[in-house]
Amino acid sequence: xxxxxxxxxxxxxxxxxxxxxxxxxxxxxxxxxxxxxxxxxxxxxxxxxxxxxxxxxxxxxxxxxxxxxxxxxxxxxxxxxxxxxxxxxxxxxxxxxxxxxxxxxxxxxxxxxxxxxxx
Numbered sequence: 001x002x003x004x005x006x007x008x009x010x011x012x013x014x015x016x017x018x019x020x021x022x023x024x025x026x027x028x029x030x031x032x033x034x035x036x037x038x039x040x041x042x043x044x045x046x047x048x049x050x051x052x053x054x055x056x057x058x059x060x061x062x063x064x065x066x067x068x069x070x071x072x073x074x075x076x077x078x079x080x081x082x083x084x085x086x087x088x089x090x091x092x093x094x095x096x097x098x099x100x101x102x103x104x105x106x107x108x109x110x111x112x113x114x115x116x117x118x119x
Contacts (some may be wrong), residue, residue, distance in 0.1 A: 078118060
């Protein structure tokens with residue numbers, strides 16, 4: 001907010017020709033968009049780096065265990081029992097309802113947070 005006041009004072013005090021109508025507002029919108037893009041970029045970069053580090057740690061642990069400690073890592077074979085299609089359909093239906101309710105919950109929480117931040 002202080003930057004906003006500083007920029008407005010600068011534009012008011014300049015002795016140059018009159019700026020086009022809305023120039024200050026357009027400039028502030030561009031500045032805020034760039035700041036938002038920078039935040040978004042740094043967020044996704046952080047998520048990517050965390051994922052990369054996690055995958056690297058797991059891979060290096062498996063490599064060290066196999067290479068230097070002769071540990072045999074095997075995954076058991078899972079036998080999937082034959083389900084009745086009605087039961088599987090019911091489970092999918094319940095999962096879809098749960099997912100729908102979670103999405104609605106997230107949407108409502110975001111709206112409440114936006115209202116709180118604007119007040």
